Amino acid sequence: MSETIVRVDNVVKRYRKGREAVEVLHGLSLxxxxxxxxxxxxxxxxxxxxxxxxxxxxxxxxxxxIDVAGQRIDRLSARALARWRSAHVGFIFQFxxxxxxxxxxxxxxxxxxxxxxxxxxxxxxxxNALQIVGLEDRARHxxxxxxxxxxxxxxxxxxxxxxxxxxxxxxxxGDLDRDTANExxxxxxxLNQRQGKTILMVTHDPVAAERAxxxxxxxxxSIKSDAVAA
Numbered sequence: 001m002s003e004t005i006v007r008v009d010n011v012v013k014r015y016r017k018g019r020e021a022v023e024v025l026h027g028l029s030l031x032x033x034x035x036x037x038x039x040x041x042x043x044x045x046x047x048x049x050x051x052x053x054x055x056x057x058x059x060x061x062x063x064x065x066i067d068v069a070g071q072r073i074d075r076l077s078a079r080a081l082a083r084w085r086s087a088h089v090g091f092i093f094q095f096x097x098x099x100x101x102x103x104x105x106x107x108x109x110x111x112x113x114x115x116x117x118x119x120x121x122x123x124x125x126x127x128n129a130l131q132i133v134g135l136e137d138r139a140r141h142x143x144x145x146x147x148x149x150x151x152x153x154x155x156x157x158x159x160x161x162x163x164x165x166x167x168x169x170x171x172x173x174g175d176l177d178r179d180t181a182n183e184x185x186x187x188x189x190x191l192n193q194r195q196g197k198t199i200l201m202v203t204h205d206p207v208a209a210e211r212a213x214x215x216x217x218x219x220x221x222s223i224k225s226d227a228v229a230a
Contacts, residue, residue: 002033005165005198006055011064013050024050026221027064034165037192037199039209042218048202049170051218055200056089056168057081069165086114090159094171096151098143098158104130105139108158115162129157133187149180156187160197167191169201173208185211 013025025047032038040048053059054066057073066074069088076084090111098107108126117125130136133153143151152172159167169188173181189211191197201212209215210229217225 002035004031005034005069006030006032006200007065007067008051008055009065009067011051011054011061011066013047013054013059014062024221025054025061028222029064030216030223030226032198032200034198035192035196036214037189037212038201038214038216039212040200040202040216040218041204041206041209042224045220046218047221048218052168052170052200052202055166056091057085083114086111086162088165090162090164090167092152092155092159092167092169092172094174096143096155098151098154100143103140103142104135104146104154104157107143107154108161111158111162125161126157129161130154132160132191133157147180148176149183152176152180152184153187156184156191160191165198167197167199169199171202171204173203173205178207181205181208 008028008030010027010029011025012023012027014021014023028051040051042048054061055068061074065072071084073081073084105123105126108129109122112122112125127136127139130139133156135150135153135157138146138150146154173184176184185208188199192199201208203209214228216223
């Protein structure tokens with residue numbers, strides 16, 4: 001494996017369900033190398049999205065350690081974690097999460113509002129990201145004026161605009177038809193292979209998982225299998 005960029009060590013995560021504590025991850029450990037494209041698979045409730053959220057600093061473990069891009073994120077305060085996320089992680093969601101009243105360009109600019117840069121620089125970086133995903137000609141369009149595949153491309157542009165160390169994708173093709181899904185997977189592969197982006201992708205789709213270089217199967221909060229593509 002190349003240099004480790006994600007290290008999850010003996011992590012436990014519990015949620016409250018009424019008076020009962022439900023343990024979702026049971027001492028799970030995982031390492032991901034810089035530049036890997038890793039698919040996380042498993043049945044609903046297996047802990048895939050929980051693991052992704054922990055790696056992205058959207059949640060904290062109840063036990064264990066999480067190190068991403070050289071930072072022990074389980075030790076960070078909420079404020080420090082927000083700053084860290086803005087610099088190191090890009091998120092891609094199934095339902096895009098675009099602001100409907102903002103243009104594609106403005107949506108892509110959103111992560112840059114946390115950084116000290118001029119409006120001109122934010123605009124240029126957003127346009128550069130849109131060019132990478134092939135949508136520079138849609139910069140002024142609102143989300144409702146775009147197709148589902150185009151909306152997801154805008155979401156990917158937003159995820160990469162800060163040049164993060166890790167891209168975390170939660171079912172990025174789950175709301176798309178097969179042809180459009182393949183286009184999005186092509187784009188993710190390009191980001192991985194040509195720009196060296198480390199990608200962790202939660203998916204139920206075996207076709208999507210086949211595009212990744214590594215597939216980790218989760219079941220009931222533990223890793224069932226971990227296979228690297230031949």
